Amino acid sequence: MQASAPVQTQQAPAGRTLDVDDLTVRYGSAVAVDGVSLSIEPGEVVALLGPSGCGKTTLLRVIAGFVRQVAGRVLVDGGAIDHLPANQRNVGIVFQNYALFPHMNVTENVAYGLRARGQRGPAVEARVSRMLDMVQLGGFRDRLPRQLSGGQQQRVALARALAVEPSILLLDEPFAALDRNLRLDMQIEVKRLQRQLGLTTILVTHDQDEAMSVADRIAVMNKGTVEQFDTPVAIYDRPQTLFVNGFIGTTNLLPGKVIARDGDGATVALDAGAALHLPAPAGIAAGTTVLLSVRPEQLVLSTEATAESWPIVPGLSLPLGSQIIHEARTTDGVALKIVEPRLRAPAGDARRFCALAPDARPSLFPRSTQ
Amino acid sequence: MGSRSLGMTPPSLRDTSPADGGGKRFALAEWQLALPLALAFAALFLAPLLLLVGVSFFNDDKITQPGFGSWVKFFGDPFNYKVIGDTLLLGVKTVCATIVVGYPLALVYLDLGARLQKVLLFIIIMPLLLSVVVRTFAWIVVLGREGMVNQVLIGLGLISEPLRLLQTELGLVISLTQIEMPLMLLPLISVMSRLDPNLRDASAALGASRWRTLFTVIVPLSMPGLVAGCLLVFASSTTAFISQTVIGGVRLIYLPLLIWQQSLVVYNWPLAAVASLSLVVSVLSVIAALSYLGRRSSGHLHG
Numbered sequence: 001m002q003a004s005a006p007v008q009t010q011q012a013p014a015g016r017t018l019d020v021d022d023l024t025v026r027y028g029s030a031v032a033v034d035g036v037s038l039s040i041e042p043g044e045v046v047a048l049l050g051p052s053g054c055g056k057t058t059l060l061r062v063i064a065g066f067v068r069q070v071a072g073r074v075l076v077d078g079g080a081i082d083h084l085p086a087n088q089r090n091v092g093i094v095f096q097n098y099a100l101f102p103h104m105n106v107t108e109n110v111a112y113g114l115r116a117r118g119q120r121g122p123a124v125e126a127r128v129s130r131m132l133d134m135v136q137l138g139g140f141r142d143r144l145p146r147q148l149s150g151g152q153q154q155r156v157a158l159a160r161a162l163a164v165e166p167s168i169l170l171l172d173e174p175f176a177a178l179d180r181n182l183r184l185d186m187q188i189e190v191k192r193l194q195r196q197l198g199l200t201t202i203l204v205t206h207d208q209d210e211a212m213s214v215a216d217r218i219a220v221m222n223k224g225t226v227e228q229f230d231t232p233v234a235i236y237d238r239p240q241t242l243f244v245n246g247f248i249g250t251t252n253l254l255p256g257k258v259i260a261r262d263g264d265g266a267t268v269a270l271d272a273g274a275a276l277h278l279p280a281p282a283g284i285a286a287g288t289t290v291l292l293s294v295r296p297e298q299l300v301l302s303t304e305a306t307a308e309s310w311p312i313v314p315g316l317s318l319p320l321g322s323q324i325i326h327e328a329r330t331t332d333g334v335a336l337k338i339v340e341p342r343l344r345a346p347a348g349d350a351r352r353f354c355a356l357a358p359d360a361r362p363s364l365f366p367r368s369t370q
Numbered sequence: 371m372g373s374r375s376l377g378m379t380p381p382s383l384r385d386t387s388p389a390d391g392g393g394k395r396f397a398l399a400e401w402q403l404a405l406p407l408a409l410a411f412a413a414l415f416l417a418p419l420l421l422l423v424g425v426s427f428f429n430d431d432k433i434t435q436p437g438f439g440s441w442v443k444f445f446g447d448p449f450n451y452k453v454i455g456d457t458l459l460l461g462v463k464t465v466c467a468t469i470v471v472g473y474p475l476a477l478v479y480l481d482l483g484a485r486l487q488k489v490l491l492f493i494i495i496m497p498l499l500l501s502v503v504v505r506t507f508a509w510i511v512v513l514g515r516e517g518m519v520n521q522v523l524i525g526l527g528l529i530s531e532p533l534r535l536l537q538t539e540l541g542l543v544i545s546l547t548q549i550e551m552p553l554m555l556l557p558l559i560s561v562m563s564r565l566d567p568n569l570r571d572a573s574a575a576l577g578a579s580r581w582r583t584l585f586t587v588i589v590p591l592s593m594p595g596l597v598a599g600c601l602l603v604f605a606s607s608t609t610a611f612i613s614q615t616v617i618g619g620v621r622l623i624y625l626p627l628l629i630w631q632q633s634l635v636v637y638n639w640p641l642a643a644v645a646s647l648s649l650v651v652s653v654l655s656v657i658a659a660l661s662y663l664g665r666r667s668s669g670h671l672h673g
Contacts, residue, residue, distance in 0.1 A: 066571050086574040093575045099568035103590050112586075113576035164576060 015043030015200040016077045016167045018063070023072030025058050032058040034224035035072070040217075043198045045191070047205055047215035051247070055224040056204045060170050063202065065089045076167055087116075092166030092199075096173040098157040100145040106132065106156050107141045113164035131159040134193065151182045158190065162197065169194065169201040175210060187214050208248050212236070220244045242365045245293045252299065252336050254292040255367070261286045268292060268364065272330035274310040276356065280364050289367040296339040298360035301326065301351035309355035312336065328354065426643035433639060440640035444648070450628070454652055457608050457624040460539065460546075461656070464607035465600050467547040468554040472599070476558045477588075494555050502549065506616045509545035510536060513617070537619035545617050546607045553606055554599035561595025562588070590667070597664030601657050608653050625649040 018040040025033040033055040040046050048056035061067040063074055065086030073080050081089055100109050110128045132138050135155035145153055154174060161169065171190070175183045191214055194201050205211050211218045212232045219229040220243070228240045239245035246253075256270040258280070266280035268290060276292075284290060302309060315327035319342055326338040336354065356362065429439030444450055479490050497505060512518045513535040520532040535541035565588070573583040589596075611626035618624070625645060633642035 061571075064571070064575055066574070086571065087577050087579060089575075090577070091575055093572070095568045095572060097566065097568060099566055099572040101569065101572075101587060112573070112578070116573075116576055116578040116582055160572075160576065 015041075015198045017042050017075075018168055018200050018202070019073075019075040019078070020059070020063070021073040021075065023059070023062060023069050023074065025055070025062055025067060025069045027058075031224050033062070033069070036221075036224070036226050037072075038219055038226065038229060040200060040202070042200055043195075044216045045194060045201045045203060045214060047203045047211035047218045048221055049205055049208060049211040049218050049247075050221035052206060054221040056206075056221050057172060059221075060093075060172055060202060060204050063168065064091050064093050064170055090164065090166050091168045091170060092161030092164065093170040093172065094154070094157045094161050094174045096176050098145075098153045100153055100156055100160070102145055105142050105144050106137065106148070109145070109156055110160045110163050112160060117164065127163060131163045134162075135159045135189070150178050151186060154178065154186060155189075158193065162193065162199075166199070169199045171201065171203045173204055173206070175205075176207070183210075190214065220247060222247070237361050239293070239363055242291065242293075245363060245365070250296055250337060252294045252296065252334075254294065254330070254334060254336075255332075256290055256292055258284055258286050258288045258290055258364075266364070270310060271332045272310040272312075272334065273332075274308055274355070276308055278362060278364060284364055284366055291365045291367055292362050293365065294356065294360060294362045296325065296337040298357045298362065299336065299338045299354055300340070300357045301328075301338060302353045302355060303351050305353050306355065309353040311352060312354045314352065330354075422643045422646055425639055426647055428640040431636075431638040431640065440638075440644045444641055444644040450645070450648075453623055453625055453628055454648060456622075457626075457649070458652060458656060460542070460614075460624060461604040461608040461653070463539075463543045464546045464550060465554075465603050467543055468551055468599070468603050469596070471547060472551055472554040472558060473596070476555060476562055476592075477584075479555075479559055480562055491559070494552055494559075497549065498552050502610070502612050503616075505549050506545065506613045509541075509548070509613075509617060513541045513545065536617060537621055539618070539622060542614065542618045542622065546610060546613055549610070549613060550603045550606050553602035557598035557602070558592060558595040561598075562592045565591055593664060593667045597660060597667070601660055601664075604660070605653055605657060609649070 018038075020036055020038040020040075023033055023036045024031065036055070036059060038046070048059060050056050058067060062069050065081075065084060069082070073082055075081070101112065104112070107128055110131050111124050114124045114127060128141075129138070132141060135158055137152060137155050137159065140148065140152065140156075145156065148156065157174075174190070175186055178186060187210065193199075203211070203214055215232060217229060217231055218235050220227045220235060222243045228235055228244045230238075230240075235244060235248055239248060245251055254270050254272055256268045256272075258266045259269050259275070260267040261280070261284075264279050265277055266284060266286075267275055267277050268280075269275050270292065278292070301312075305311065311331055312328040313331070315329060317327070318325045322342055323339050324342045326340070328336045328338060330336060338354065425433060426440055427436055427438065429435040429437040475494075479487060482490060510517075514520070515532045515534075515536075517535070519535060520529075523529045524532065535544070569587055569591070570583055573587050574580075578586070608624075609626055611630065614622070614624050615627050615630075618627075620627070626649070629642050629645045629649065632638050632645060
């Protein structure tokens with residue numbers, strides 16, 4: 001990211017570690033978070049990513065102290081904080097709607113946490129000025145929140161959360177209310193501040209692009225559990241479960257059957273009509289029915305049949321900026337999406353065979369997990 | 371009215387849209403819809419008020435000699451100033467008592483789950499479903515010499531002689547507080563339940579205690595509802611003739627009782643008119659001052 005040129009961490013308190021240990025939260029009889037464990041490094045940005053209702057916001061609210069867990073612990077720098085009420089946890093939080101105090105101006109909002117800690121006088125003013133300069137809002141000190149744009153309000157919310165030097169920064173869908181261009185600017189801005197301060201940060205989002213671009217690691221959540229906790233690249237290229245595979249990016253699922261195993265690999269006969277030799281996880285034995293997951297950009301079209309390609313019925317082709325998305329169907333009726341650079345694509349639909357690209361990294365999942 | 375805007379149109383306006391579509395001739399402008407009420411107001415409120423002003427400018431109770439005699443007589447008597455003062459003070463005391471009891475109740479309401487909120491709301495509204503007369507007589511049973519309050523206090527050994535609560539201002543304020551409570555709670559609850567619940571969490575996360583959150587965030591943001599509640603309770607308690615006379619008795623004289631005596635006992639209508647107008651003016655000026663202060667304190671919220 002260009003905006004985050006190497007920054008001295010002069011004022012940075014070394015980031016804290018945050019550990020979530022076998023955490024369970026129930027609302028009545030419904031389990032919102034089910035035995036989640038996460039171990040977060042100092043200064044790391046972790047995104048909690050998942051569909052709505054997956055428990056990601058509940059997990060955030062437990063860390064902030066707004067919701068009590070029925071089991072499990074939250075530890076900052078190795079010490080449990082579960083017994084502390086929200087106002088003693090020293091956790092900074094930015095809400096999706098920013099939750100600025102509408103009757104206070106920008107200065108009063110940013111000073112709120114300092115005043116609540118009993119600080120008074122010029123020290124507070126100096127700190128508020130420094131925070132407002134940091135988020136580039138020095139000229140808006142006397143404005144009320146409703147006189148600010150969405151992006152400016154978010155900067156105020158960020159300055160307010162950071163003013164008290166929190167040990168952990170929590171961001172609850174902070175970019176969801178911003179339009180596309182502003183969102184990118186703010187993502188860069190937040191990342192810059194976070195790096196500068198060395199703050200351990202948790203970002204809750206349902207937007208995979210946001211998680212990919214902002215987070216160092218992503219915890220993909222589903223139905224109250226963490227399906228995979230890994231770097232963005234690993235999550236995209238090596239999804240561990242079918243859910244992660246389907247939730248992150250677009251994918252094609254081709255049914256097939258393992259006909260032979262050798263070492264780390266397996267030979268898979270696709271129902272669409274091809275035999276492929278692929279790397280396969282150890283748990284998949286010969287004879288297992290499987291789903292082969294391939295990203296649209298990892299498929300290629302060709303005019304000739306080979307042992308490793310299968311016939312398709314071409315459908316629509318949609319130009320999308322620099323890329324073309326081809327729709328197609330296999331002979332057994334599975335819909336496929338294939339993406340290729342627009343300049344490389346020949347005209348017409350003479351290419352009636354599909355194969356894996358040379359550098360493709362498809363994933364195999366046993367069918368029973370679906 | 372375009373069909374695109376239908377989704378955002380309040381139901382009351384939506385009902386007129388078929389007429390719009392059918393032909394412009396039948397379309398009613400919004401001010402025309404208000405005409406029936408405006409006419410009723412003019413006939414039943416404005417006209418009698420003007421009549422009252424007219425009657426006040428007669429000197430004698432037969433209403434034959436025009437003049438300022440009744441005004442001079444009313445405001446020449448120091449007793450009447452005391453009555454006006456007592457009336458306004460009664461309103462202030464009732465407002466204070468409803469705030470002290472009602473505000474915490476509104477906070478409790480805010481913290482309840484949806485089902486319990488409905489139950490509490492029903493309990494709050496229930497007094498409105500009973501006649502004021504019934505509620506007032508109920509308080510006589512509660513506050514009387516042999517009433518519940520005295521029996522409990524004597525039973526606990528806290529007092530030996532029954533307290534005198536009826537026909538005292540204390541008893542009157544206690545019963546008015548209960549009788550007027552819905553007027554304080556309904557506007558307060560409607561404003562407070564629209565507050566963003568994240569504001570409390572944000573305040574807590576920034577290190578504020580619950581009390582600090584209450585006084586720096588919740589109270590300032592609930593001012594519009596609090597002011598509206600104060601206005602309603604003040605206007606209603608200063609003019610609560612039935613409760614004032616039944617519980618206060620004839621020993622406590624407030625303006626409504628004075629007006630009743632002058633108009634229906636003494637039959638001096640010009641003097642009753644002057645007393646009525648001084649009630650209207652004094653109550654309205656307090657209300658105007660309150661709502662001015664309320665607007666100033668909440669102007670920056672919705673302005």
